[in-house]
Amino acid sequence: MTQTQSVMLVATLLAAVGLWLLLPRGEGWGRKLGILLALASLGLFASRLPRLGSTSAEVIFWFLAAVTVMSAVCAVTLKSPVYCAIWFAMTLLGTSGLFLFQGAQFLGVATIVVYAGAILVTFLFVLMLAQPEGHAYYDRVSWEALVSACVGAVMIGILTMVIGDAFAPKSFTVDETEKYVTLTDGIVDPIAGREVPQRTDEILSDRHMDHLGTQLFSRHLIAVEVAGTMLLAALVGAVSIAIQSKPLARSAGGARHG
């Protein structure tokens, strides 16, 4: 195990314990310790992540990343459902900012439209009707704090190590006879042995929508079709539910005024 990996492991463990302490269980003890542990783990993660090119890019990235992570922690640890929803919205805005920063304009804006704009607003709408303060304890407070903290930490750990490994500087032995471009410390797709398209070209291109459409409807056509069929099924289900409740509404009409 390299030094980076052991640091990542410690950071993940710290994150798990901090999250466990932060999750609401009805009492206030240990929250400050939880915040401290979470910050320490974030610091450890940050110390091992690769540096970006320029200072301004670094500042923007770290600002957006900090906003996203902090809001995500707030979203799962706060008690009031409305505040949780707001912090979740903040997380989505941060994520969208990160997407925009990477040049993925459509993804960034679509995140806001779909998640922050539609789903979360529907969620708030339900929260308003549900009167969360009036319900039982188990409706308001998340339980199985230990399990959720562990699962979250394991996932973060695995993702960091996998992604960290994938993006670490590497060198491949490239067959000279195949006339492939050799990149000693760039990103090379080892299976195809060809150079992955330069990311900078995609970022600077002003035809994001074009690119996305071509990808979706040529390479990923079947996935799009399957997703469309599933959405259609959901739509049919919604319509059938709406039709079933109709006679009830009609019978209530005159009686109230009689």
Next chain:
Amino acid sequence: MSHADLIIFVIMLGKIALILFGLLTAAAYLVLLERWIAAWVQDRIGPNRVGIPLTKIKMFGLGQPLADGLKFIFKEEYTPAHVDKFLYTLAPISILVAAILPFAVIPFGSMLPTFNVGGEPITLQLILAPQIDVGMIFVFAMGSVAVYGVILGAWASNNKYSFLGGLRSSAQLIAYELPLGLGILGVVLAAGSLRLEDIIDQQATSGTWNIVMQPLGFLVFVIASFAESARLPFDLPEAEQELIGGYHTEYSGLRLLLYLIAEFLHMVTASFLITILFFGGWHLWGITGSAEDPVTWVTALLRVIVLLSKVMGVILFFMLVRWSWPRFRFDQLMSLAWKVMLPLGMVNLVIVAVVAEYEPQVLAALGGSRTALVAVLWALAILAWLIAGIVAPLSTDNRPRFEAVDRI
């Protein structure tokens, strides 16, 4: 940073300042205009006395926005004890931010001719962020974020009238986002781009505005944008006869001002979108030239004037509608969205898709005349509208029945 970069940076800051200042001033004077129009429609005297302060010069009441603003600033900033303080403060800020941000991608004209500053050639586009490829969805996204201002303000106020306003608002805005998107899709399909400049260019090049080709899409989009900006007849979230002031009942002073400015800015955004998507943007036959013509200073200026006049016309329409149409009942509002607007939007999308895909064949079948095509499209639109009106009339059976009236 090189010399040219510095100039571009300064120009960018200038653009931002100009847009912010212009928008806030425009919102203030639109309030005055709305009060004038209200007075004119209702046959009474509107605000016409406030002129230059400390003098007796009246200037048709042009000083009124200043007086209004000062009144708002000097009013007591009262926070009721029963509110959720953090969200109560956050809500008006978020709605104003979401109302201003769309103007980053809205063009105010086409580009200026290349000019030299200190030996550097500079081509200036009259839009804040010309490199955004998804302008249309960006405006849409900011519109959906604006819902937060209303819902949070309503929830944090801890007042049942505000709460009802918030409920109505979230249901209304969620329902009308769908027809709004469907109205846009037809235009996007015709232009093949989500960029607002490209949509204008396409209309300028072909010379036919989208309203001619997609009357149904126009209808759906206009009605949905009325609902999204919560203007009468769709002002249920703040219906003052029913809900006192709706979601901003508990607000006073500057925070209320933020809400009111945001409301007017939504109307301005909607007017810009209607103009750009359906009325050809800066294009006007014979005056502004087509998209390929090289821009001169005269045409550049004319394009700005044409665009802003069209926007002004749409705003006047918004204001006249306010005094000529009764407010919908909530169930009518919902059935209009789901039973009329949504199917009509889909019909429009299908028609536009067919025309876009098979345009040469369709034209050949109609004897090659574009006028015939337009006539067929309009006939289809009117037919669809009639069918929608017959199938889903805006009356529902939850009013008192005959027997009930007899017994009373």
